[in-house]
Amino acid sequence: MNTVRRLLKIRTASAGLVLVALLALACVLVPPLLPRGPLQIDLHHRFLPPLSGIHPLGTDEIGRDILARLLAGARTSLLIGLSAMALSTVTGCITGGLTGFYGGWTRIILMRLVDAVLCFPTIFLLLTLASFGQPGAATIIGIVSLVAWMEVSRVVDGQIRALRDREFIVAVEAMGASATHMLLREFLPNIAGAIVVVSTLNVARAILMEAYVSYLGNGIQPPQPSLGNMLNDAQEYLRPDPWLAILPGIVIAIAVIGLNFIGDGLRTALDPRQSNASGSRR
Amino acid sequence: MTESPLTESPLLDVRNLTKTYTRRKGLFGKKETFIALDDVSFSVRAGEVLGIVGESGSGKSTAGRAIVNILKRTSGDIRFEGADPATMDKPALRAFRRRVQMIFQDPYASLNPRMTVEQLLRTPLTIHNLTATPEEDRKKLVTALDLVGLPETLLGRYPHEFSGGQRQRLNIARALMLNPALVVADEAVSALDVSVQAQVVNLFMDLRERLGIAIVFIAHDLPVVGVISDRIAVMYRGRIVELGETLALFTRPRHPYTAMLLNAAPAPDSTAISASGGISGSRCTSHPGISISGDSTFTGGTPIGSTPMGSHAPGNHAPHTGAPATEQPPEDEPADVTTGCAFRPRCPHAIAACAVEKPPVRTLPDGHMTACLRDDLVIDGPLAGKSPAPEPCYRERNTSHGT
Numbered sequence: 086m087n088t089v090r091r092l093l094k095i096r097t098a099s100a101g102l103v104l105v106a107l108l109a110l111a112c113v114l115v116p117p118l119l120p121r122g123p124l125q126i127d128l129h130h131r132f133l134p135p136l137s138g139i140h141p142l143g144t145d146e147i148g149r150d151i152l153a154r155l156l157a158g159a160r161t162s163l164l165i166g167l168s169a170m171a172l173s174t175v176t177g178c179i180t181g182g183l184t185g186f187y188g189g190w191t192r193i194i195l196m197r198l199v200d201a202v203l204c205f206p207t208i209f210l211l212l213t214l215a216s217f218g219q220p221g222a223a224t225i226i227g228i229v230s231l232v233a234w235m236e237v238s239r240v241v242d243g244q245i246r247a248l249r250d251r252e253f254i255v256a257v258e259a260m261g262a263s264a265t266h267m268l269l270r271e272f273l274p275n276i277a278g279a280i281v282v283v284s285t286l287n288v289a290r291a292i293l294m295e296a297y298v299s300y301l302g303n304g305i306q307p308p309q310p311s312l313g314n315m316l317n318d319a320q321e322y323l324r325p326d327p328w329l330a331i332l333p334g335i336v337i338a339i340a341v342i343g344l345n346f347i348g349d350g351l352r353t354a355l356d357p358r359q360s361n362a363s364g365s366r367r
Numbered sequence: 368m369t370e371s372p373l374t375e376s377p378l379l380d381v382r383n384l385t386k387t388y389t390r391r392k393g394l395f396g397k398k399e400t401f402i403a404l405d406d407v408s409f410s411v412r413a414g415e416v417l418g419i420v421g422e423s424g425s426g427k428s429t430a431g432r433a434i435v436n437i438l439k440r441t442s443g444d445i446r447f448e449g450a451d452p453a454t455m456d457k458p459a460l461r462a463f464r465r466r467v468q469m470i471f472q473d474p475y476a477s478l479n480p481r482m483t484v485e486q487l488l489r490t491p492l493t494i495h496n497l498t499a500t501p502e503e504d505r506k507k508l509v510t511a512l513d514l515v516g517l518p519e520t521l522l523g524r525y526p527h528e529f530s531g532g533q534r535q536r537l538n539i540a541r542a543l544m545l546n547p548a549l550v551v552a553d554e555a556v557s558a559l560d561v562s563v564q565a566q567v568v569n570l571f572m573d574l575r576e577r578l579g580i581a582i583v584f585i586a587h588d589l590p591v592v593g594v595i596s597d598r599i600a601v602m603y604r605g606r607i608v609e610l611g612e613t614l615a616l617f618t619r620p621r622h623p624y625t626a627m628l629l630n631a632a633p634a635p636d637s638t639a640i641s642a643s644g645g646i647s648g649s650r651c652t653s654h655p656g657i658s659i660s661g662d663s664t665f666t667g668g669t670p671i672g673s674t675p676m677g678s679h680a681p682g683n684h685a686p687h688t689g690a691p692a693t694e695q696p697p698e699d700e701p702a703d704v705t706t707g708c709a710f711r712p713r714c715p716h717a718i719a720a721c722a723v724e725k726p727p728v729r730t731l732p733d734g735h736m737t738a739c740l741r742d743d744l745v746i747d748g749p750l751a752g753k754s755p756a757p758e759p760c761y762r763e764r765n766t767s768h769g770t
Contacts (some may be wrong), residue, residue, distance in 0.1 A: 131711025252477035256538075259435045260545070262494045270490070275482040 088278075091354040098350020104343030109334070116175045121150040123157040123310050132326050134184040145315075146322060159336050161311050163223055166340075169291040172230035174284045177237025184238070184270050185245025185247040196242065199235040207232055211294055215303035217363055225304050229291045240283050244276040278355035282348055289344035296337055312337050377410035378581050379549055384408065386429055386442035403429045405605040407443070408728070413548065414579045416571075418596030418613070419512065420589050420628065420658065426605040428472075431553040434583060435469045436460075447549070465495050468542035472554035474534035478526040485522040488512070491544040511540040514577075515570060532563035539570065543578075551583045556591060568595055589628045589641045601625045604709040607728065611735035615626055617750040621737035623714045626746045653676060708740070716741050 092098050120139050121127070127148035135143040136149075142151040146327035180199075202210075210232050218224035245268075248254055257271055292312075298304035299313025307314055312333045319329035386404040391397075411417045419427045432438035434445060441607045445451055452463045463741060471477040478487055488508045492498045509519045515536040526534055535555060544551055552571065556564040572595055574580055586592050592599055593613055600610040609622040620626045707722040708714070714721070718741065726740045730770040 252471045252473055253479045256436060256469065256471060256477045256541075257479075257490060257494070259464070259469045260491050260494055261461050262490075266494060270493075271479055275479070300627045 088351075088354050092347075092350050095350040095353055097346045098354070101343040101346025101350065104339050105347065106232060108159060108339055108343070109163060112156050116153060116156050118231050119150060119153045121153055123149065123153040125149060125153075126279055132322070134326075135328055135332075139166075142159060143328060144317065151329070151332060154315060155312075155332060155336055158305075158310040158312040158315055158333065159340065161294055161305060161309070162337075162340060163221065165222060165229065165295045166288040166291040166344075168226045169229040169233060169294075170284050170288045171213065171232040172226060173287060173291075174237050174280065175238075175259065176234040177283075178241050178280065180234070181238040181241025181243075182245060182272070185242040185249065186268060187273075188246070188249075192242070195238075197226050199238055200231070203235055207294070208297060211298060212301060212303060215298050220303055220306050222305060225295050225298055231296045232294070233287050233290060237280065237283050237287070240279050241276060245272055248272060248275060278351070282352045282355065285344055285348035289341045289348065292337065292340050292344070376428075378413040378448060379583075380444075380445040380446040381410065381430075381434065381445075382408050384430065384445065385434060385441045386426075386433060386438065387441045402605050404433065404440075404443075407602075407605070407607050409600050409607065409610060411549065411581050411583060414575065414581055415598070416575055416582045416584055418599040419583065419585045419602060420587060420590035420592050420599060421602030422587060424604075425602040427587075428553050429605075430602070431469065431551045431583060431585050434549075435467055435551050436463070437469075455594055461495065465545045466548045468547040468550050470535070470538050470542055470550060470552045470555045473558055474531050474538055475526075475558075476762060477538055477743050480526055482525070483522065484512075485528075486522050487526070487537065488522075488541055488544055491541060495545060497545075507544065511543045514543055514574065515540045517655060530563075531559050535559060535567050536570065539567075539574070543574070546578075547580060549581045549583065551585070553585045554587070555584070557586055557588065564591065569600040571595055601628065606709065606738060607643060607736070608710065608738045609736065610728075611733075611737075614750065615733065617748045619751060620746050620748045621731065621735060621744070622710075622739045623716050623741075623744070623746070624710050626748065627713070629748050633667045708738075716744055 086123035093102075116123075127144065130140070130144050130148045131146055133140050133144040133148075135141065137143060140150050140152070142155065145151055145154070180195055184195045196304055211228060214228040214231060215224065218228065254267065254271055257267060262271070295304060295311065296313035296316070299311040300317045302314075302317065304313055308317075315333040316330055319326075319333070384404050384407040385402070388401045388403060390399045390401070392399055397680060407426070409417065419430060421427045429438065433440045434447075436445070440453070447463060447467060450459060452460060452462075452467075454493060455463060482490070485508060487510060489498070489504065492507070506523065510520055512519055512521070517533065517540065518535055522527075526537070529537065536554075537768060539550075555571075556567045559567060568591060571584065575582055575595075584592060584595055589599075589601075593616075596613050598611060599613050599616050600607045601616075601622065602608065603624050607627045608632070609616065609620065611621070616625060617629065620629055665697070707724060708717070708726050711717045711721045716739075720740055724740070726738045728736050728738045729742070730736050
């Protein structure tokens with residue numbers, strides 16, 4: 086309750102919430118109202134600029150409605166972002182929980198593995214992994230979470246280690262609590278805030294990564310629209326018809342900036358030192 | 368009244384408990400060993416209160432944690448109701464965890480900040496699958512709160528809404544949820560204000576009388592421990608240097624360190640004790656070992672029950688109330704005494720033999736135990752000559768209850 090109120094007091098965070106909410110709503114509500122679907126080709130009306138007739142944002146090189154394609158692409162992106170986030174959060178929580186709780190060799194091995202994976206530049210890792218799988222939404226979700234779970238894992242590990250020797254944890258341990266009980270009932274409520282922050286930022290990152298992979302041709306395959314492959318298609322026509330590239334770019338920016346604002350806002354709102362934060366931050 | 372662990376099987380029996388920590392200096396450096404507990408033995412009978420006193424670093428908290436088996440001991444034997452928790456199978460260990468509860472020093476840190484009082488008190492029931500119908504559970508919660516003197520209207524509150532004393536009451540209530548036979552209170556009142564300390568100590572005494580719970584009461588403040596304990600173990604540098612009945616210990620301490628502790632704190636009965644109750648012969652007060660350093664905070668000084676202390680203004684006690692002797696060893700003391708008696712550098716009665724041999728624990732004819740080589744010392748404690756029964760009046764002062 087308190088956290089939500091504090092979050093809404095942060096202007097950038099509220100703006101982020103509004104942006105993401107509008108985008109999500111548009112993806113759900115607008116497509117049924119559009120006269121043309123995202124895959125419908127109309128060779129008589131190619132390269133129409135925005136605001137022309139029944140095509141509010143114009144058409145692409147084979148006359149498909151850009152608004153319909155953008156919304157379909159954004160929906161795919163959001164779904165991939167959320168699924169990848171869910172997968173990486175669960176993986177990260179489990180690994181980080183185990184290493185933080187048990188320590189010892191488990192921790193040494195797992196955390197060094199995390200370090201090793203983090204050494205590779207994300208984009209190369211992403212592309213290498215993508216080249217192994219069948220292109221498609223499921224593959225992207227898989228590989229994006231594969232490169233994103235380490236960060237969650239590190240955060241959870243660190244948070245649990247910080248709490249491990251606190252007296253309230255030792256107290257329930259002395260009372261005979263099982264590891265499951267301690268992790269789920271005692272640790273989780275205390276570290277949920279940190280997890281939410283990383284996860285929100287991870288959604289934004291996953292959307293960007295999907296765009297990279299699709300742009301480079303290993304992601305969502307044409308004719309299915311995605312923000313990434315729309316950018317790819319637009320390269321050829323960048324000079325005569327720049328809106329083909331600008332529009333998907335704007336949608337990516339809206340989603341990523343909005344989510345980042347929310348994540349940063351959550352970080353501030355959940356910080357206990359901000360408990361009596363003044364209303365006019367930022 | 369005398370200790371008879373052999374004839375009567377004790378609730379808790381600790382034999383030769385040792386805990387060492389090894390640390391490697393640097394990556395390839397020498398291993399360093401720190402002895403936190405050195406051959407510690409004591410026992411607690413059902414319903415008895417055993418006090419453990421000592422300055423910080425004396426190993427008293429380590430002993431407490433070893434008893435509740437959250438600390439792996441290096442060697443030694445701990446038997447609770449005849450069985451060793453370290454070798455128990457799972458069901459037996461669960462039973463042990465139900466029968467033995469621990470209360471921690473910091474009432475602020477020992478309650479999960481994200482849980483309401485109700486959730487906190489339900490936790491022990493959940494852990495041990497003791498939950499019944501919601502109404503019955505609630506009845507148990509209310510009973511526990513009632514025992515510690517908190518109203519049930521607080522069930523929905525969070526820990527941060529309470530004062531230190533109230534939080535410690537909550538901790539006690541949580542421990543009581545499982546009807547323990549033994550409660551280990553590790554510095555349970557040390558973090559509290561002096562007036563609140565008295566209330567919480569009274570609560571412990573009350574619970575012991577009403578529920579017959581045995582208590583291991585660990586603190587650095589000898590007067591506080593004296594109020595509540597049947598017997599007191601005095602620890603110094605990981606060893607028990609003296610163990611005996613409270614009255615006997617206050618009347619005639621057998622170890623110079625105990626005498627020093629008794630002298631460093633104002634006496635329970637204030638009439639002229641701090642002025643004269645020294646060790647006959649060379650008085651502790653004249654020894655540099657307890658010279659009073661600057662930080663005379665409330666750490667260990669004033670006795671609980673800050674009730675009128677006779678005609679003495681607090682100022683009269685000032686040189687004795689600061690508790691450096693109970694909390695921090697003086698600076699001029701050598702950090703490590705590896706041979707002989709560890710207390711030797713601070714002891715006014717040290718003789719040549721003290722440097723040679725680690726003094727073994729001797730059991731005197733009256734059951735009193737001491738680890739001092741000198742059997743010729745006659746030391747008067749603050750209660751010397753105050754007989755027949757100074758202890759009851761000492762307790763009387765603390766019977767008023769409050770919240």
